[in-house]
Amino acid sequence: MSFQNPVFIPGPTNMPEALRRAADMPTLDHRSSLFADILHPALDGVKQVLKTTSAEVFVFPSTGTGGWETALTNTLSAGDKVLAARNGMFSHRWIDMCTRHGLDMQVVGAEWGAGVPLDRYEEILRADKNHDIKVVLATHNETATGVKSDIAGVRRALDAASHPALLYLDGVSSIGSMDFRMDEWGVDIAVTGSQKGFMLPAGLAIVAFSPKAVALTETAQLPRTFFDIRDMRAGYANNAYPYTPAVGLLNGLKLATEMLLDEGLENVFARHNRIASGVRAAVEAWDLSLCAQSPDLYSDSVSAILTPQGFNATDIVTHASEVYGVAFGVGLGEVAGKVFRIGHLGSLTDVMALSGIATAEMCMVDLGLDIQLGSGVAAAQNLYRQSTGHPIKAAA
Numbered sequence: 001m002s003f004q005n006p007v008f009i010p011g012p013t014n015m016p017e018a019l020r021r022a023a024d025m026p027t028l029d030h031r032s033s034l035f036a037d038i039l040h041p042a043l044d045g046v047k048q049v050l051k052t053t054s055a056e057v058f059v060f061p062s063t064g065t066g067g068w069e070t071a072l073t074n075t076l077s078a079g080d081k082v083l084a085a086r087n088g089m090f091s092h093r094w095i096d097m098c099t100r101h102g103l104d105m106q107v108v109g110a111e112w113g114a115g116v117p118l119d120r121y122e123e124i125l126r127a128d129k130n131h132d133i134k135v136v137l138a139t140h141n142e143t144a145t146g147v148k149s150d151i152a153g154v155r156r157a158l159d160a161a162s163h164p165a166l167l168y169l170d171g172v173s174s175i176g177s178m179d180f181r182m183d184e185w186g187v188d189i190a191v192t193g194s195q196k197g198f199m200l201p202a203g204l205a206i207v208a209f210s211p212k213a214v215a216l217t218e219t220a221q222l223p224r225t226f227f228d229i230r231d232m233r234a235g236y237a238n239n240a241y242p243y244t245p246a247v248g249l250l251n252g253l254k255l256a257t258e259m260l261l262d263e264g265l266e267n268v269f270a271r272h273n274r275i276a277s278g279v280r281a282a283v284e285a286w287d288l289s290l291c292a293q294s295p296d297l298y299s300d301s302v303s304a305i306l307t308p309q310g311f312n313a314t315d316i317v318t319h320a321s322e323v324y325g326v327a328f329g330v331g332l333g334e335v336a337g338k339v340f341r342i343g344h345l346g347s348l349t350d351v352m353a354l355s356g357i358a359t360a361e362m363c364m365v366d367l368g369l370d371i372q373l374g375s376g377v378a379a380a381q382n383l384y385r386q387s388t389g390h391p392i393k394a395a396a
């Protein structure tokens with residue numbers, strides 16, 4: 001692996017130099033006003049990125065997985081009923097966590113490559129006349145399959161069934177890269193981490209609770225201590241933590257939100273869409289297909305690319321790492337060996353993306369796939385040249 005090459009794994013993502021410096025701080029007293037000047041702007045910045053004014057944001061020293069646990073343990077009791085769809089490795093793992101916490105799971109199976117099945121959700125919610133279902137889970141972006149689900153559609157399904165269940169969202173690989181609107185979509189808990197759209201090292205679970213979700217903490221019986229948002233809130237009221245905060249990462253988070261908001265969230269989303277479209281143009285030129293079953297499901301943060309039958313897609317990832325010093329993502333779970341993944345979220349430009357496409361191409365040719373060198377690169381180049389709103393054109 002070479003540290004000079006960008007990574008193309010769908011998290012952790014490439015770190016802008018400014019964020020590396022922001023996270024690398026001398027020790028400071030985390031009970032002093034210096035810390036308050038980091039904490040509150042970081043929390044406010046996250047709220048803006050989530051497009052919420054009503055939710056409360058909590059940041060734990062943890063990862064996205066700890067964010068899942070924060071959501072469940074603060075609001076639910078053993079035996080509570082939860083509706084979820086399993087359409088990839090990350091939704092699978094969140095469901096597994098629910099099961100281990102003794103929640104009563106109603107799991108809708110879906111193909112790996114499909115999105116959250118909205119019609120099934122609506123059917124189940126309509127049939128739940130007693131409103132036994134307390135919470136509905138949705139994974140905004142299945143990182144394993146490169147599938148984006150329609151979260152506004154999940155909200156519509158809940159509303160169409162006049163069902164009061166809360167909506168919890170895994171936005172770990174979408175928030176900060178793809179359009180997300182916490183308030184408008186009626187999301188009650190949103191979960192992410194520091195190492196994907198926020199372009200930082202792993203180490204923070206970032207979780208936002210709607211007032212409805214916050215209210216549940218008083219009755220929820222699942223055991224929690226480290227992840228209790230009531231302790232965290234009491235800490236924040238004193239400009240502090242209930243324990244030692246990850247000060248450097250929080251300082252990084254403050255700057256990361258500033259960078260995203262300075263670029264403009266809509267511009268950030270457009271950049272990810274353009275870069276992803278270039279990758280998709282390359283996939284088409286290679287005559288390969290995506291794991292995502294239809295264009296409405298295509299993720300702008302990661303592409304999972306199916307390789308021909310009989311070919312082990314993981315060989316591409318190993319070869320890229322060993323020969324060219326470039327990291328791609330392997331297939332996980334049901335699609336292990338069937339797909340390789342190009343992560344294209346976080347700090348990435350068109351030009352960086354071209355290097356990843358070129359490397360994937362070299363690997364596939366080296367490994368004997370029938371692909372023309374330069375074909376995918378040319379397809380992406382054409383797309384990037386023609387895209388409007390390109391920052392270089394704007395500056396000219």
Ligand SMILES: *Cc1c(COP(=O)(O)O)cnc(C)c1O
Nearest residue numbers: 063064065090141143172173193
């Ligand atoms: C990365 C990821 C996670 C897990 O986050 P960790 O920070 O590794 O705990 C959960 N969900 C999705 C969709 C992810 O992409």
